[in-house]
Amino acid sequence: MIEQLPVLLVVLPIVGGAIPLAASLVSDRAGWPVATVTLLGQAGLAGLLAWTVGTNGTVSYAVGGFAAPYGIELVVDGLSGAVALLVAVVSLGVLAYARQAGPHSGPFYGLYLLLVAGLTGMTVTGDVFNLYVFLEITGLAAYGLVASGRDASAAVAALKYLIIGTVGASLYLLGIGYLLAATGTLNMADLATKLGEMAAYDSTLVLTAFGLMVGGLTVKVALFPLHTWQPDAYANAPDTVSAFISALVSTVSAYALARLLFSVFTVEFLAAVPVARWALVGLACVSIIAGSALAVSQDSVQRMLAYSSVSQFGLVIAGFAIATPLAVVGATVHLLGHAVMKGGLFAATGIIERKTGATTVNGYAGMGSRVPVSAFAFAVLSLAMVGVPPAVGFVGKWYIVLGAVNTENWAVVTVLLASTLLTLAYFARLVERLYFAEATIHSKPDEAPVTDGSGQAVSFGMIAVVVIAAALAVALTAAVPAFEQVLRETLPPLLNQ
Amino acid sequence: MFELLNSHYNYFAVMLLLGIGLYMLIESRNLVKKVIGMNIFQTGIFLFFITLAFRTGGNPPIIKEGGSPYVSPLPHVLILTAIVVGVSLTAVALALIIRIYTEYGTLDEDKLKQLYYD
Numbered sequence: 001m002i003e004q005l006p007v008l009l010v011v012l013p014i015v016g017g018a019i020p021l022a023a024s025l026v027s028d029r030a031g032w033p034v035a036t037v038t039l040l041g042q043a044g045l046a047g048l049l050a051w052t053v054g055t056n057g058t059v060s061y062a063v064g065g066f067a068a069p070y071g072i073e074l075v076v077d078g079l080s081g082a083v084a085l086l087v088a089v090v091s092l093g094v095l096a097y098a099r100q101a102g103p104h105s106g107p108f109y110g111l112y113l114l115l116v117a118g119l120t121g122m123t124v125t126g127d128v129f130n131l132y133v134f135l136e137i138t139g140l141a142a143y144g145l146v147a148s149g150r151d152a153s154a155a156v157a158a159l160k161y162l163i164i165g166t167v168g169a170s171l172y173l174l175g176i177g178y179l180l181a182a183t184g185t186l187n188m189a190d191l192a193t194k195l196g197e198m199a200a201y202d203s204t205l206v207l208t209a210f211g212l213m214v215g216g217l218t219v220k221v222a223l224f225p226l227h228t229w230q231p232d233a234y235a236n237a238p239d240t241v242s243a244f245i246s247a248l249v250s251t252v253s254a255y256a257l258a259r260l261l262f263s264v265f266t267v268e269f270l271a272a273v274p275v276a277r278w279a280l281v282g283l284a285c286v287s288i289i290a291g292s293a294l295a296v297s298q299d300s301v302q303r304m305l306a307y308s309s310v311s312q313f314g315l316v317i318a319g320f321a322i323a324t325p326l327a328v329v330g331a332t333v334h335l336l337g338h339a340v341m342k343g344g345l346f347a348a349t350g351i352i353e354r355k356t357g358a359t360t361v362n363g364y365a366g367m368g369s370r371v372p373v374s375a376f377a378f379a380v381l382s383l384a385m386v387g388v389p390p391a392v393g394f395v396g397k398w399y400i401v402l403g404a405v406n407t408e409n410w411a412v413v414t415v416l417l418a419s420t421l422l423t424l425a426y427f428a429r430l431v432e433r434l435y436f437a438e439a440t441i442h443s444k445p446d447e448a449p450v451t452d453g454s455g456q457a458v459s460f461g462m463i464a465v466v467v468i469a470a471a472l473a474v475a476l477t478a479a480v481p482a483f484e485q486v487l488r489e490t491l492p493p494l495l496n497q
Numbered sequence: 498m499f500e501l502l503n504s505h506y507n508y509f510a511v512m513l514l515l516g517i518g519l520y521m522l523i524e525s526r527n528l529v530k531k532v533i534g535m536n537i538f539q540t541g542i543f544l545f546f547i548t549l550a551f552r553t554g555g556n557p558p559i560i561k562e563g564g565s566p567y568v569s570p571l572p573h574v575l576i577l578t579a580i581v582v583g584v585s586l587t588a589v590a591l592a593l594i595i596r597i598y599t600e601y602g603t604l605d606e607d608k609l610k611q612l613y614y615d
Contacts, residue, residue: 129575129578132579133578133582136582136585136586139586140585140586140589143589143593144589147593147596152596152597152600152601153613155593155596155597155600156597156609156613158593159528159590159593159594159597162586162589162590162593163522163531163532163535163590166535166539166586167519167522167535167538170538170539170542173542173579174542174545176575177542177545177546177549177572180546180549180571180572181549184569186571
């Protein structure tokens, strides 16, 4: 039973997703209950799997009974177990938000569950080509979800996302071709051993493969300057979808990038080819600075949050690329914490817009008294994102900075510390408006509302999601030591160098 | 130079397809042509994989007495999957383009930008 859990996690949402799609021929009301039951099962299985990995170590499963280097292998260790659990829990939470916020249609919930299947597949797979297939399933479902808003601008944003995302995934596929030419295998563990032996780390073939695969995935993660699809997609999608994809899609892509760095190319590759490591660190640092600068200059709150993601993912990728044990733990903690915080922030903007019509930074002035609970949750999540202790944002950033200090690369340390100040620059502005400014306007009349127009009511479930996200942003700090222990046990070659 | 062209013409075709596809994707103002460019770009990648599988004097990978050397069957299987993915992407892209056209009445990217930001 336990060995079959990884494959069940992928199959369950696919099967569950087919039901609302078929039922929508008769009625659209079946979508939400079916999705809820499916994701409750998903969260239970993911929890059981994460618990098993935490106590007994890595779980692996050979799909179709074909043994590892030839068949497709699903591998779950501490890192992927945590991400799979995050995917299940966040998608279940966003569902509580979707009950009222919509869109209310069968196909929407079909796509929603397909996206969960794609994300979980990317998380548990141990095969680079299988990762490509799940990357595209995730992409297809995400394009459809972004376009599910009633406004046609959502379709424009989705098409832009589709074209840029496909180029990214195609570059990744091309990189797989180079790796296959170099080693003749697609299994991650097998690649890790063969890369050093059969093809030298600094051979052109391996370097090109690294560049193409990492380049392709950074498009999906949305690092500067490959982020251009992301603000449009987040701002034009329905609120439910913004909260969902901002929390998970880039997160799982960043996880895939980490998996590629540590389980395929390995730390020895990064040590043997310093230029690859520093190119990635450099890209991440540029992304931190540029993302923050763009976020500060935004007028729309949702676009500001989108650019904030560009900056925060720069921080996460910098942590992975520095690749000291501390930095990797920090990057993982920040990756998971960011998902909860950013999803909560997007959900809160949806509630504030529904209640007051405010969508811009100036429109938020004085709203602290009109939507007290949501505004308070928004403020808590903002401060957690800045990294005020004891929030989880602080722990992640602290570990990444400590890891960078250990490598004695002071330029990187400076950028990492500056990033905290820059994050403060754009979030403090909002929190200050919320509580200390006179209410000016409700919203600018020339701005199109971002909701799908399915009623402006706010349910208890929506507010509960935001409050729980804010509580988790603080409470997750307590789980960090245990999580660090699990990571150290299941990723020994990586973390005990 | 001519010998290289003669022995590696597949790779030149791959480079041409990738280049043409990417150029169309970036440079064309027409949304449908962008999608066509995306398809050409992917076709270049497919050809690259199929070329990888080839070996001189290789037989089809059906195991029999004295059959070796075989060509590698793996890239063909991968590309079969990748073609399916490519077709689904094209379908979604075209559906989005139809939606955009019915709403804005244009497929030109520049005109769309003006309408989009108004």
